[in-house]
Amino acid sequence: MLALEAQYGRAAVVDALRSEAAAIRAITAEGPEADELVGAIERGVSARLAADSAPSLRRVINATGVVIHTNLGRAPLARAAAERVAALAAGYTNLEYDVGRGTRGRRDVHAERLLCGLTGAEAALVVNNNAAATLLVLTAMAAGREVIVSRGELVEIGGGFRVPDVMAQSGASLREVGTTNRTRAADYAAAIGNRTALILRVHPSNFRIEGFTERPRLAELVELGRRFEIPVAEDLGSGYLPLDGSPPEALREEPAVPRSLAVGADVVMFSGDKLLGGPQAGIIAGTRAATSLMRAHPLMRALRVDKLTYAALEATLGEYAAGRARSTVPVAMMLALTADEIGRRADALASTLSSRGLHAEVADGQSTIGGGSAPGSALPTRLVTIAHPALSAAALEARLRAADTPIVARIEHDRVVLDLRTVDPADDEMLGVVVGTSASSA
Secondary structure, eight states, rough: HHHHHHHHHHHHHHHHHHHHHHHTTTOOOOOOOOOOOOOHHHHHHHHHHHHSSSOOOOEEOOOOOOOOOGGGSOOOOOOHHHHHHHHHTTSSOOOOOEETTTTOOGGGGGGGGHHHHHOOSSEEEEEEEEHHHHHHHHHHHHHHHHEEOOOOOOOOGGGGGHHHHHHHHHOEEEEEEEEEOOHHEEEEEEEEHEEEEEEEEEETOOOOOOOSSSSOHHHHHHHHHHHHHHEEEEEEEOOBBBOOSOOOGTTTTBBBHHHHHHHSSEEEESSSSTTTTTSOOOEEEHHHHHHHHHTSSSSHHHHHHOOHHHHHHHHHHHHTTOHHHHSHHHHHHHHOOHHHHHHHHHHHHHHHHHHHOOEEEEEEEEEEEEESSSSTEEEEEEEEEEESSOOOOHHHHHHHHTTSOOOOOOEEEEEEEEEGGSSSSGHHHHHHHHHEEEHHHH
């Protein structure tokens, strides 16, 4: 018990002892001997303490093929970002200290130089997610006045986040223009009045309207804004920074942050943990005049990020600046994988699982980007499909989730499906062992 007390603390051990004692009070006089009871209590206390103290946040293997899986933490960090966080987490940093002058500094300058260099913005700042970025922009630039937005862009994303609700919280008034499927620049122009503070363009990141549609180009809205001296903000959501070479087909129509700023948007907002492949963050980039409004607003303090977020973000941006992101940032690496590359790994995994008594085959399939990025995207992939002679697909899938390192897969046509696009190649061997062990214990 002394060892348990040293590991978990006296109060936790006492609580566990009481719980175990209550659990064995039903044992009769004909039950185990006293020494057996003591041993049972000790084992029970140890197991109870381990279960109670286990962290709720755990590593999982994402075999779903959804690259930016919101439920699984969105973008995994690049190794450089994880190492940077580890290096700074255990000590003090210059988060708000000017080392050169020996005086208090500003935290909102961190990552700004890299963001401006990669996007072409004059200035940039970071808050805790893109919803916060949108809220801050609307509050600082349009509280008490009107914001013009197309009806077709009043989106709702995961978790019930609705653009109109955020606008209401900001104190800005919503001025809807156009229709669900067709909005023209003339609709924006007709709505401009003396209460107009901002023209807002929202990327419909998680859905697509096809058919009889029309949407003005950003350049048209910028020209309109300049004519009437009204700033233009664009909520890009996914935060796509193009890399050298041809982008994946699924990203050909995805708006890129540098392009929006080059066209003339006064401010853009985007996420750090989607296509950028960094930590959860909301990034605001644009003109110095526009961003200074957010930087000086009291709400900025409530939405600011900590040293670990800055550490991970700067390291991720550093990979882009060095031209390494395609081979070092996991999201970029996953998106660049070809079906043939995935197929070679899938063949090896299927062979391993077949040797363990499972019916494993490799079939053509599709991955998706997810995370509200590139709606309707489809990335060709090769899937490992698994059937068990004694277990249903649902039962086998549940066993994979119950592993020490849970494996999250999907079910298609009554078979468990593994998509290795979203599995680190270093985990392929472990994946085979865990799946095989989970199946063989049936």
